[in-house]
Amino acid sequence: MICQECGKRPATLHFMKNVNGEKTEFHFCxxxxxxxxxxxxxxxxxxxxxxxxxxxxxxxxxxxxxxxxAKPQALRCDNCGLTYGQFSKMGRFGCSNCYDQFxxxxxxxxxxxxxxxxxxxxxxxxxxxxxxxxxxxxxxxHELHDLIGREEFEHAAKIRDRIxxxxxxxxxx
Amino acid sequence: MQGTGPxxxxxxxxxxxxxxxxxxxxxxxxxxxxxSQEVMERLTSVGNSGRLNEIGRFETxxxxxxxxxxxxxxVEKHLISPNLANESRCGALVLSDNESVSIMVNEEDxxxxxxxxxxxxxxxxxELASRIDDIFEEEADYAFDERRxxxxxxxxxxxxxxxxxxxxxxxxxxxxxxxxRILSAITQVGxxxxxxxxxxxxxxxxxxQISNQITLGQSEHEIIDNLHSVAKQxxxxxxxxxxxxxxxESRVRLEDRVFRSYGILSHASIMDSKEAAQRLSDxxxxxxxxxxxxxxxxxxxxxxxxTQPGFLQHTFNEKLNMDQRDIRRAELIRQHLGRxxxxxGV
Numbered sequence: 001m002i003c004q005e006c007g008k009r010p011a012t013l014h015f016m017k018n019v020n021g022e023k024t025e026f027h028f029c030x031x032x033x034x035x036x037x038x039x040x041x042x043x044x045x046x047x048x049x050x051x052x053x054x055x056x057x058x059x060x061x062x063x064x065x066x067x068x069x070a071k072p073q074a075l076r077c078d079n080c081g082l083t084y085g086q087f088s089k090m091g092r093f094g095c096s097n098c099y100d101q102f103x104x105x106x107x108x109x110x111x112x113x114x115x116x117x118x119x120x121x122x123x124x125x126x127x128x129x130x131x132x133x134x135x136x137x138x139x140x141x142h143e144l145h146d147l148i149g150r151e152e153f154e155h156a157a158k159i160r161d162r163i164x165x166x167x168x169x170x171x172x173x
Numbered sequence: 174m175q176g177t178g179p180x181x182x183x184x185x186x187x188x189x190x191x192x193x194x195x196x197x198x199x200x201x202x203x204x205x206x207x208x209s210q211e212v213m214e215r216l217t218s219v220g221n222s223g224r225l226n227e228i229g230r231f232e233t234x235x236x237x238x239x240x241x242x243x244x245x246x247x248v249e250k251h252l253i254s255p256n257l258a259n260e261s262r263c264g265a266l267v268l269s270d271n272e273s274v275s276i277m278v279n280e281e282d283x284x285x286x287x288x289x290x291x292x293x294x295x296x297x298x299x300e301l302a303s304r305i306d307d308i309f310e311e312e313a314d315y316a317f318d319e320r321r322x323x324x325x326x327x328x329x330x331x332x333x334x335x336x337x338x339x340x341x342x343x344x345x346x347x348x349x350x351x352x353x354r355i356l357s358a359i360t361q362v363g364x365x366x367x368x369x370x371x372x373x374x375x376x377x378x379x380x381x382q383i384s385n386q387i388t389l390g391q392s393e394h395e396i397i398d399n400l401h402s403v404a405k406q407x408x409x410x411x412x413x414x415x416x417x418x419x420x421x422e423s424r425v426r427l428e429d430r431v432f433r434s435y436g437i438l439s440h441a442s443i444m445d446s447k448e449a450a451q452r453l454s455d456x457x458x459x460x461x462x463x464x465x466x467x468x469x470x471x472x473x474x475x476x477x478x479x480t481q482p483g484f485l486q487h488t489f490n491e492k493l494n495m496d497q498r499d500i501r502r503a504e505l506i507r508q509h510l511g512r513x514x515x516x517x518g519v
């Protein structure tokens with residue numbers, strides 16, 4: 001889609017204005033959107049994080065994620081039935097399974113929103129026992145590498161034994 | 174909010190919200206009535222199981238039991254979101270008796286645990302919210318993924334699912350026109366700034382809510398630490414600006430503004446919400462600077478909430494149009510300030 005303002009650049013920002021029940025759609029490129037700045041940012045226009053997200057997620061525009069060739073619109077979550085097309089319009093998932101179903105298509109979106117794609121925080125105790133063990137092993141491997149680099153072999157041997165012990169308990173469960 | 178807590182002259186409150194969802198259930202937005210009911214029963218049963226007793230006394234309130242005005246009051250007290258108040262689907266609120274913990278069921282996510290502390294206590298708010306999270310997690314299977322973390326309805330919450338925020342009163346930074354520079358710096362370190370009533374609202378009464386934007390790729394500890402250290406610096410800037418204003422020729426102007434607002438609040442017959450917010454901010458600053466000694470900050474915090482439209486109607490127990498609200502608001506403020514100034518003037 002081409003920007004309705006300049007008619008040259010691809011539109012990357014899409015939103016709808018609702019004035020007394022009369023809906024108008026707007027499609028702007030980044031630079032025209034910025035020029036209109038004030039109007040867009042005002043709460044009255046109903047411009048929200050979700051309309052912004054929807055702009056980020058819109059794969060039909062060359063500026064969007066994925067590009068036309070990916071045809072992700074056909075993707076549908078087999079648990080809740082939400083299509084990728086619906087997700088990109090609403091900016092919300094239908095269920096936790098959508099994260100699996102839409103898979104790696106989400107990485108560029110998450111990267112844009114958070115600057116990251118991988119969780120490093122809290123892990124649930126009951127359902128995440130294995131994950132916690134794996135994280136600990138990963139951290140110990142880093143430590144082992146550092147210790148070997150510093151030629152602290154005695155300490156490194158202890159860490160190595162601890163890693164083996166943890167790996168055994170992962171294999172057992 | 175009692176107007177107490179560390180750094181309460183600048184930080185009104187500290188809040189942490191944790192978003193969680195149950196494994197296998199569609200998120201509330203897509204869930205059928207039946208599915209929402211199942212989630213509500215599952216989660217409120219944890220709330221009622223007695224495990225929360227170690228934290229305090231809790232009450233479970235189905236939203237369907239409340240009328241529109243009662244819901245609006247809960248929104249103005251920041252105990253539920255406007256989203257939960259507006260929805261017709263089955264939601265519930267699990268609320269602690271001191272109202273510092275509110276747990277929303279079937280908002281945008283199945284579970285939203287919110288802890289609100291007076292003053293600058295963001296670490297304490299996080300620790301309590303995390304304890305409650307652990308209690309729910311022992312009883313219910315969360316939607317969690319090794320790579321993405323806690324799975325949420327909106328991609329802006331995925332990962333840790335936490336939103337930590339501090340509500341700050343920054344009149345001196347606004348008056349000395351340093352605020353824009355500081356706010357733009359804040360947004361460059363991954364934090365967001367909002368007006369008092371959240372997304373899309375303007376900063377009424379010099380109140381700014383500063384919160385984390387990123388929830389994925391940073392640990393909870395890093396998120397809280399980052400917010401804490403930035404808020405600490407803003408507190409110092411605001412204090413320095415207040416001190417400078419009190420020492421310079423501008424002091425007389427500042428005093429005039431504070432006392433003028435105090436006079437208007439104590440005597441006006443009509444007060445719209447925007448003016449009330451600004452005047453209350455001035456008087457609050459006057460109290461914090463020791464210019465006004467016979468009004469407690471607690472009265473100011475109460476008035477900031479009591480003068481909201483829903484609260485006014487609740488207090489006077491009648492439906493009010495805008496003009497009537499402005500008259501009632503002025504009356505309520507006069508009563509509160511009058512009561513406090515019976516025992517000696519300013």
